[in-house]
Amino acid sequence: MDWDKLRVFHAVAEAGSFTHAGEVLNLSQSAVSRQISALEESLNLPLFHRHARGLILTEQGELLYKTARDVFSKLAMTEALLTESRERAQGPLKITTTVAFGSLWLTPRIKDFLDLYPDIAVSLVLYDGELDLAMREADVAIRMMPPRQPDLVQRHLLTMSYSVFASPEYINEYGKPESAADLDHHRIIVFGDDARMSAPVANVNWLLESGATPDRPRSPVLEVNNLYGIFRAVKSGLGLGAMPDYMISPADNLIQVLPDIAGPKFDAYFVYPEELRHSRRITAFRDFLLTKIAESH
Structure with a gap:
């Protein structure tokens, strides 16, 4: 297969039109169209369905696109490794983590990382789902x-546990629970049903059950689809919420209640593709995280 034509095909499949692909490749629409037609002719099969609204990959086109996407992804990774300095960590570093951990723990520490490694260009993707690291x-x-x-390297970072927190305003209005049974008389903020699948523990809404009796089930005052939302709701004084310890800092002015009640524990992992095992950017960021975690424990 002609490499230049495959590169044009990949761009067209990504862009969904000859015009947009031409803008990316700095080629005219007609030049892009000719390259695709020539590739289809050499393979003796159509790669796109052409219609007024744009292009749709054929079944054969989908197969070729998946392969081309993998090839170009591997090339991008190899290029980054080849151009990375032997002397110091530099280049782009795209980091993804959950909305809560990224917003409340990681982002405030990024300045320290960039002070140490000014030649690394960091971008953060805060998302409670899982991005495909293998596809970059x-x-x-x-x-x-x-x-x-599969094929991902993982390093255990730390073990975290849930505790119960409330704002001073909430405690002034509703009092502080002294036992798990007292939660029957308090406003509880929990995960919604649509968010439980992405929660790190199976019993993430354990506050609804801790100390409760079957004849008096608890109902939450609010359901939220992620931890950061629960944090903001608790901070506003709406109710009590169970959150991992890492989310709370002295500046938040939140008060831990029911400290003797042990919430579920879960582990955090540092994860990256096998191909980046020897990347100085990855090593630098991993060591920075481990240092910051050690400082906070």
């Missing part, structure tokens, strides 16, 4: 559960 949707991830993708 990100270079590295901090995950709240072991990775499900």
Whole structure:
């Protein structure tokens, strides 16, 4: 297969039109169209269905696109490794983690990382789902559960547990629970049903059950689809919420209640593709994380 034509095909499949692909490749629409037609002729099969609204990959086109996407992804990764300095860590570093961990723990520490490594260009993707690291949707991830993708390197970072927190305003209005049974008389903020699948523990809404009796089931005052939302709701004084310890800092002015009640524990992992094992950017960021975690414990 002609490499230039495959490169044009990949761009067209990504862009969905000859015009947009031409803009990316700095080629005219007609030049792009000719390259695709020539590739289809050499393979003796159509790669796109052409219609007024754009292009749709044929079944054979989908197969070729998946292969081309993998090839170009591997090339991009190899290029990054080849151009990375032997003397110091530099270049782009795309990090993904959950909304809560990224917003409340990681982002405030990024300045220290960039002060140490000014030649690394960091971008953060805060997302409670899982990006495909093998396809270079990100270079590295901090995950709240072991990775499900194969061919990923994982390093255990720390074990975290849930505790119960409330704002001073809430406690002034509703009082402080002294036992788990007292939660029957309090406003509880929990995960919604649509978010439980992505939660790091199976019993993430354990506050609804701790100390409760079957004849008096508890109902939450609010359901939220991620931890950061629970944090903001608790901080506003709406109710009590169970959150991992890493989310709370002295500046948040939140008060831990029911400290004797042990919430579920879960582990955080540092995850990256096998191909980046020797990347100085990855090593630098991993060591930085381990240092910051050690400082906070």
